Each structure stands twice: as structure tokens, then as C-alpha cells.
Amino acid sequence: MEPIRIFITGGTFDKEYNELQGRLFFRDTHLPEMLRLGRCHLDLQTRTLMMVDSLEMSDNDRDLIRDACLRAQEQRILITHGTDTMEDTARHLGPFMTAKTVVLTGAMIPYAFGSSDGLFNLGSALAFVQTLPPGVYIAMNGRCFPWDQVRKNRATGTFEEIPPAR
Amino acid sequence: MEPIRIFITGGTFDKEYNELQGRLFFRDTHLPEMLRLGRCHLDLQTRTLMMVDSLEMSDNDRDLIRDACLRAQEQRILITHGTDTMEDTARHLGPFMTAKTVVLTGAMIPYAFGSSDGLFNLGSALAFVQTLPPGVYIAMNGRCFPWDQVRKNRATGTFEEIPPAR
Amino acid sequence: MEPIRIFITGGTFDKEYNELQGRLFFRDTHLPEMLRLGRCHLDLQTRTLMMVDSLEMSDNDRDLIRDACLRAQEQRILITHGTDTMEDTARHLGPFMTAKTVVLTGAMIPYAFGSSDGLFNLGSALAFVQTLPPGVYIAMNGRCFPWDQVRKNRATGTFEEIPPAR
């Protein structure tokens, strides 16, 4: 069983509800709980790189993610990420990750809200990262897109294919 | 986007709680609801072949599943199945399905019970069925096993690799 | 079985998550679903008066609630309300409701987030409204407080008894 590295960066995946302030916020990642719930028995190493709303992710943050991917000993890497700028991070990584399989995934609904797409996406992303050749991909909506052929449709909240830029 | 055929056969996936009798039973499949929850946007055709506990699945039932797979126009097929005899059905299909990718998956906890591994498994099975070469596989616990190299460990409730029979 | 009037005013009870904007918002009340889930078989008449965050509730809104209570034909009235200003509305109603039993209740966690205290509070509020003598009360945390002897402790998120003002 090939080892898989998971990098956590935050996003809707991990938002929680602060009942004293009535606001959404980040605390700890729910990933270990989700993997337990999914009875996942893969060889996984998880590390939290940051815990941010992806709308607030800077280029510095993206450099940090890229360096972490480049330095990782594993050939297969999963990144949990907010959906709003997931395509930006994918494009930031794409040209540099030619020797490793990197899959970004996220959620539209916080896992803590009980009806999340996160568990479904996590399952599919872990399968894609095990089977796809080196490259950077986004796994959302049951599908998998190469990093330069995908965008989030903000009206529908789904990811869709676009022709690669020339 | 390549079309995927889903065949539903029952299993823990779809068990519900009868509150008048205090017993588990089958009614309708939860698959459409799970796909909606997962915001899945694949090209899927779903058909219920049967709705049984896999401990009560007969060889006739398995012939029926095999025939349905052989006759399906799609090259990629997902089967939801009880975990207790999933490996038997995989072995029933394996020698005949050399031209199509067939993935069996299921759940240890009924989806209706709110803490199911089903959503995670469904996500991973749909990813595996899109990416793996022709053959019959079992997708459970985040992993994917060829049909002749897998068994359910009844003590732990997880699936594990075994050497292929000679 | 004595009829009970339910007035809905919004509050955390009924907040939902907008997955396109990543924000909390109001749509329809979850009360009918909650009553169904609770297998509630009381004689209830439900009406939505407004759907607001209680921090944005004005004195006009409170007059509207008071008038609705005064005009209701039922002797027993339940009001769902945001917790932030629940005590203010209770004080607004208190001096006028000497002939009817009025119980305000709410939730700290939105019902839609799957782990709500709302179902518990709804059950207790419906029991208190059936059994208490005329007056205005707040039912939260399993307890019931007269309108002039209660405040929300903002540090803990719980309601607590205070001496009546003189």
C-alpha cells in the first residue's frame, strides 16, 4: 500500500459554528474523524499547513503549500482546500508538480453541519490520488479535472471543465 | 464524460429502521439522496436489480447480476452490495468481466443511521470505476482490491488483501 | 386536548447555510419538520410572524408579536425566538399577558446543522406551555423562567435566574 500525504489548509470542510457569536469559524480539522467514519484503512500521513478561508489565501500561502508538496517524501498528495480559490492553488502548483500526483478537494457544506458533501469528496479524492498518473488535479462533484482545465461555476457551486489555456 | 451504470442490490447501505417493529428492513434505495448530498455531477444510470441482505443472496441472484453487467451498454459499472458476501459476487463476476470495469462497494453502517461509511465508500467507488482498467474490483475502506485478491475480515469488519488463488 | 398556538419569529432555530455564499441565512422555518421528527401529536396552529435574527428585532416587531398574542384565540402560546434578545421580548410581553400562558424558546445551534439543542428545547417548551399557569416564560436549558427573572449569560450561552426587578 503506497503511502499518501494529506495537507490540510482549511476551507468549508473544517468550518464550525460558534454558538456564542452565531458565526462560522475554524478550530481543529475534522479530517481524522471523517477518515474514522469512512473506516478508511490507507497509509496516511496528515499535516495541517494552515486553517484559512480560501478567499483569504495569499500567494505566500500558496508558495508554502507548493514547497510542502515538493518536499514531501510521498509520491501521492491530497490537499483539502476551500472551493472559492481551489483553482488558483491548482494553477500555482500545476507547472511544478510533474513527478507527483496531487489532488485538491473540498466541500460546499461544512462537515460539522451533518449534511456535508465532504465525506463523499474525501472518498473520491483518495481514490483518484491512488490511481491517477503524476499531475495536479481537482476532485469535486464525483469528477476529477486536470489543474489547467477546470473552474468553479459560482452560480451553481459546481466545478466544470474548460479548455486548457494556450 | 463517460457514462456509468449503477446496479443496486441492497445490503447495509440501504437498510432502514422500522419503528413499529423495532427491526431493520429494506424499502427504497438511498442512492439518489446520497448522490444529491455528494453534489455528484457524473453521467449516471441507476437501476435496482434486487434489494436483499447479501447473506440471503443466491447463485441465481448472482447470475442475474452478471447478466445485467454483460448486457449493460456502459463500459463502467458500479454495484452496491452487502459486505458479507461481496467477495463471493466479485468472484462470480471476475472471470467474465474482462472488457468492463466493475466496482462493488457497500457500507458497514446503514446510511439512514446518520453515521454511515456509505457516503465515503460511494465517493471512492465512483472514482475507482472511472480510472481503473477493465476488471472486477471491491472498493472498501478507501482501498480497491482485484476480485481474486480480497476477503472481508469478519473480526474487524474491514477488507484485506490476500494472494490470488492458483 | 387544548389547542396551542405557535408563533415563529426566526432566530438561530431556523438559520441555514448558503453554500454558494458560505453564509448563514433564513429561508423557511424547520418547525414542521421538527414536530414530525418528534412524533408530536398536539393540536397546534403554527404561523410565521417574521423571520429575523433577534439582534435585528425592533420595538415595532415586538409590538407585532404582542398584538398577535393578544389577538390569538388560544390560551396557550409558544414563540420561537433568537436567544440574543429573547429576554427583551419576554419583558415586552410580560406586563400584558396576564390571562394566557406564553412560552418563548429558541436554540443555540441551528437545527439544520444536525446537532441542535432546538429539538430538546422545543419538546420542553411545549410541555411547559401545557402545564404552567398564565404568564410569560422563557424555556431554555431544560428550565423555565418567569419573564422578569431571567437573563442570558453571554459568556456561557446559558440562561440563568435573576431576582425580579423592583
Next chain:
Amino acid sequence: MEPIRIFITGGTFDKEYNELQGRLFFRDTHLPEMLRLGRCHLDLQTRTLMMVDSLEMSDNDRDLIRDACLRAQEQRILITHGTDTMEDTARHLGPFMTAKTVVLTGAMIPYAFGSSDGLFNLGSALAFVQTLPPGVYIAMNGRCFPWDQVRKNRATGTFEEIPPAR
């Protein structure tokens, strides 16, 4: 705040799903978790008397429950109980409990299955036990019935009023 004693006897309230055997079973009570979820701040003392399906409750078991109620120092007692024979236990206790308020409650759906009426019933039962005069009652479906005027309608799964036996 008057202290309340809670006696746990099992019932659907506390059933769980054994994923290795695909069967329902009892382990620990979910009551503390439910009280935490409900943000309940009452003065409660909880004790598990037994953990049984109420169809298997014997007269000896009912004597044990009655003795525990008689010996309890608290004047207000809540009993969680399977719904199938809840009325039998209520009749067993009724003639003896003239000085204490005793409320029996339960659930049609196990709490662990995520969509339980248990949280709603628990909230209402705790409110009834605080407000009703001495006597034995069943709190289900948002209602409260004296011990000698109630039966479970097995066709609908709801509790209904009957004239007291003469």
C-alpha cells in the same frame, strides 16, 4: 432548582447498531450525550437500573424499578423506558407513587440513528416532571398521560388517551 432523579432502563432510546453482526444491541446509555446536546442545566442524578428491551422486562424488573423510585430521595423522577411495555410499568408504579412525580418516556427511533424523537421526548419529559403534581405519567408525542389513562397504539406507534379503568 429542585433535584431530579433519572432512572435508565434501556429501550429503543439506547439501542445501537453492531456493524459486525448487522444487529441492534445495547451498550451504554446515550443520556449524558443527549443532555449535553440539549444544553440542559438541571440538577440531575442519573442511574442505570437495567439495559433491556422492554418486551423482555419481567415483573421482577418492574419491582426493582418501583423500589428504586420509592427509595429515591428526590421528589421528581424521570424513567427512560422501551415504548412496547411502558404502559405496563406505569401501571405497576401508579398505585404506589402518590407522593412523588414520576414521568416515563422513551423513543420510537434509536438516538444513535440520527433522527430520533428521543431528544424531543426527553425535553418534554423533563419539563413535565418539573411541573406536574405527584403521580405517575407517560410523556410521549409531546403529550402527557396519567398512568391509568394511556395505551400505545401499536398500529400507529403513538400513545393515546383511554378512559381510566374502574
